[in-house]
Amino acid sequence: MTDADLLHLLRDCYTPTGPNIVAAVHALTLHAGVSQPAVSKHLTILKRAKLVRHRRDGRETHYRAHPDALTPMVDWLRIYNAFWRDRFDRLDALLERMDP
Amino acid sequence: MTKPTIPTESTATTQTVVLERTFPHPPEKLWRALTQSRLLAQWLMNNDFEPEANRPFQFRADPLPQWDGIIDCEVLLIDPPHSLSYTWNALGLDSVVLFSLTPVPGGTHLRMEHSGFGPDNPAAYKGATYGWQKFLGNLDRLLAEDTQ
Numbered sequence: 738m739t740d741a742d743l744l745h746l747l748r749d750c751y752t753p754t755g756p757n758i759v760a761a762v763h764a765l766t767l768h769a770g771v772s773q774p775a776v777s778k779h780l781t782i783l784k785r786a787k788l789v790r791h792r793r794d795g796r797e798t799h800y801r802a803h804p805d806a807l808t809p810m811v812d813w814l815r816i817y818n819a820f821w822r823d824r825f826d827r828l829d830a831l832l833e834r835m836d837p
Numbered sequence: 838m839t840k841p842t843i844p845t846e847s848t849a850t851t852q853t854v855v856l857e858r859t860f861p862h863p864p865e866k867l868w869r870a871l872t873q874s875r876l877l878a879q880w881l882m883n884n885d886f887e888p889e890a891n892r893p894f895q896f897r898a899d900p901l902p903q904w905d906g907i908i909d910c911e912v913l914l915i916d917p918p919h920s921l922s923y924t925w926n927a928l929g930l931d932s933v934v935l936f937s938l939t940p941v942p943g944g945t946h947l948r949m950e951h952s953g954f955g956p957d958n959p960a961a962y963k964g965a966t967y968g969w970q971k972f973l974g975n976l977d978r979l980l981a982e983d984t985q
Contacts, residue, residue, distance in 0.1 A: 813930060817854045817951055825858055825949070827880035831870055832862045 786819045853952040861944040868918035871936055882908070890915050894923075925951070 766773045780800060783789040791800045860867060870876045872888045882896040889912060896908040908927040914935075915921055922935040932953030939946040 814852055814854055818856075821854060821856045821949055821951065824881055825856055825947075828870060829858075829860065831876065831880045832860055832866065835866060835870065835876070837866065 782819070785822070786815050788815075853950055855951075856949045857946065859941060859944050859946045864918040864938045864940050864945045867938055867945045867947060868921075871921055872915075872917070886910075886912075888912070888915055888917070925953075 766776045780789060780791075784791060789800050789802055791798050793799075870880065872886070874884055874886045877884055877886055882898055884894060884896045886894045891912060893909070893911045896910065898906040898908075900906040908925060910923045910925055913922040913924060913933065918938055920935065920937050922933060925932045925934045930953070932951060935950040935952075937948045937950070939948070
């Protein structure tokens with residue numbers, strides 16, 4: 738499964754005319770056919786890129802695709818922001834491993 | 838602390854991703870991580886970088902169906918251990934990356950500026966024709982390297 742697959746799944750759960758139809762992680766897990774940790778990992782990436790929205794409801798978090806994420810326009814700023822933040826974390830870890 | 842900044846002025850002709858962080862390490866050490874190919878590969882991507890002005894090099898991610906995984910670059914500026922800049926051309930987007938290192942008490946302040954995303958860059962619009970799915974796939978691919 739890719740992030741795009743998951744976003745498709747979320748999009749299919751969302752109808753613009755209805756109320757915010759949302760999907761909980763366990764429901765997504767069921768539909769995506771992969772493990773819950775895998776779904777959660779993808780959702781974290783999508784959240785970081787601001788491509789999904791989430792809402793807490795008791796013990797569950799519900800997700801839906803950000804409407805803007807469904808347009809074909811690519812938001813380079815968001816993509817590269819997420820990319821560089823991730824890489825800075827890796828740089829941080831590398832510096833700890835390196836000789837002084 | 839990470840302080841990502843996205844300028845949002847609609848009048849801006851060039852938009853820039855800025856990331857700043859202070860690392861508790863001396864500038865010389867940070868410089869090695871930024872300019873030694875083997876170390877660079879450990880946090881950014883596989884590459885054939887050499888610290889030499891005007892030298893072309895590539896970052897290489899695993900290829901995808903719609904992308905060869907190659908980012909074409911050329912060193913624009915190299916001033917150890919203060920500044921490093923190179924072009925970053927991938928997926929039809931021509932951009933420039935600039936790293937600036939400033940010594941601070943107990944470490945080094947690193948500022949990364951990735952620019953060229955503005956409406957004046959015609960390539961910025963090419964993204965629309967690629968479709969968002971592919972780019973999400975690319976982002977996924979890049980972030981997934983983390984776990985390797």
